[in-house]
Structures are given as C-alpha cells and as structure tokens.
Amino acid sequence: MNILYFSLGALVFVITALDIIKTALSSNGGGMVTSLVSRTVYKAVFLAAGKRGRSKLLGYAGPAVLVSVLLVWILGFWSGLFLALLSDPASVVHSITKTNASAVEKLYYAGFTLSTLGVGDYVASNDFWRITTDVAAYSGLVFITTSITYFLPVLSAVGLQSTLSLYISGMGKTPQQILTKSWNGKDFSSFFDNTSDLCQMLMKHTMNHHSYPVIHHFHNSQPKLSVTPAIVLLDEAYQLLGNALQQGVAVDEVKMSMLQTALDAYLEVVREGFLKNASPNGKAPAPELGELEEKGIPLKGKEAVRHYFEQGLGERRKLLTTLLEMDGWSWREVYQPE
Secondary structure (H helix, E strand, O other): OOHHHHHHHHHHHHHHHHHHHHHHOOOOOOOHHHHHHHHHHHHHHHHHOOOOOOOHHHHHHHHHHHHHHHHHHHHHHHHHHHHHHHOOOOOEEEOOOOOEOOHHHHHHHHHHHHOOOOOOOEEEOOHHHHHHHHHHHHHHHHHHHHHHHOHHHHHHHHHHHHHHHHHHHHHOOOHHHHHHHHOOOOEOHHHHHOHHHHHHHHHHHHHHHHHOHHHHHOOOOOHHHOHHHHHHHHHHHHHHHHHOEOOOOEOOHHHHHHHHHHHHHHHHHHHHHOOOOOOOOOOOOOOOOHHHHHOOOOEOOHHHHHHHHHHHOHHHHHHHHHHHHHOOOOOHHHHOOO
C-alpha cells in the first residue's frame, strides 16, 4: 500500500467532513474551505458584473456560491476516497472476473459508493477496503444529505434579508426622509413605534449572518430590496436622531439603545467576517440638514453636526463605505436614490 496516497486521501476526506460540520451543523459560521470558495466565487461574479450593484448578473452570485460550495464538498469526498483507493492496486476488483480495477474504474467506484447507488459491478477486494467502503458510503449519505438540507435555512435567511430591506426602505428613501416622515411637531413617536419590530428583524438577520455567512453574497439589483444600502440608511437615520437634534427634543432612550445594540452587533459580525481591513475608495458625505430644517425639527448647528459625522463617526462610516462598495453600491443609494 502507498501510505502517501492513502494519507492524502484520508486528509482530504476528513477536511471536507469537518468543513461541512463547521458550516452546516454549527452556529459559528462557515468552514475554512467554504469561506474561501464563497469569497472567490463572489469576487469573480462581482468583477464580471463590473462592480455595479444594479447589475442583474450580480444577482446570480449567491446561487453560484451555494452550487460551488456543494460541488467542492462532493469533489472533496470523491477525490479523498479515490486517492485512498489508488494507494492499493488491488483495493477494488471486478465482481465477476476479480481483476484489479483501473484508475478510471476506481474513480467510478468511489463515485457510486459515495452516492450509495450500489451498482455492484466493482467490489472491495478485502475486509479492510470493505470497511473503508462502508465508512465512505455512510459519510456520503449523511454529509451530502446534510449539505443539501443546509440550503433551506440559508434561503429562508435570504428571504428575511429582503423583508428587512423593504421594511427600512418603506420608512423613507433617505435618512432625512425617515426623520421628516416620523416628526409630528413634538417628537418622533411614529419612528419609535416601529423600532421594536425593526430591531427584532435586524437582530435575527445578524444571527443568520453569523450562522450562515454565505447569505452575505446574496445580492438584489434593486436598491430598495438590497440589505446593505438599507442598513446603512437606518444607521445614518439613527445617528441623526442621536447626534443632530437639540437638547430637549424627546427621544425614546430605551428604543434608541435597542437600535444601537442591533446596529453595532450587525456591523461587528460583518467586520469580523468580511471587513477586517476596511479600505474604501470613496468617502462618506456629511448629511444635508435643509430638509429637516424646513420641517421645523430643532437641530444643532450645521458645523457641529458635520464635524461629528466626519470626525466622531469617521471609523464607523469608513466601515459603512467599504460595506457599500463591496456590494456594488455607493452613498448615492443612501442620500440620492433614484
């Protein structure tokens, strides 16, 4: 037996199994192989789409990532078992003639063993390879089935992502519009009436993002259905509420705290998983306050607000800029939507 081939095959097989366990059976994000494949496929589609968020091609990035991950898992098991079988010239024999199987025939045997088809024209030659075949067959049944069922909660999480986007977009097309629509002359009670539901959806989306990082690569070419501009829009509206109003304007401190917690948690998950070294090409603009002033909302001085957004929120808005650019968008979708 060639120990190198067998060891290499066993290593590939185990790495694939561990990657599926980490990705599909834990709540701690994707495995190393899954993460690498996901990012590579998304970058390829992103470049092919011209880095444009409105490109319909980019909408196929998520499905392409899922299919690619599944194919890599299947190929990992298949190649691992194939390499192990190659370690022994007599590992597989023809069921009738008992002649040793060729390399191509072993590849075929490995494939139908993992898919549990049970064709039977080739068989393991001795007890060791029979047990190896059993282990591979059970692994194929359990892990490949598990990997397919993993897609169901992922697609459910993508659906929630679109719902969250629509919910936020329905509150207003710009951060200023969200505030002006909810201002009743005294406070922003209508905004805070929606905060509990909004925080619940955002927190669930954050947990989904943590458990199924692959959803980060699902994209919608319509800005109002795209989650990235929506969350940036909400964060800007929150910052205006918290830092642009004069003292004495009533805000619900509890719900402001809930919203801050939900937004911070999401940005932390995204930073750790995708944006560890944020280096945007563009720069976040300071929000215009004219629309808020026309509505009669009591505001701090323009320079004070501008300074806070440019300096106090510098790192946060740098992260938001990178997040937008990574999804093919810019601040135009937040402050100047069509």
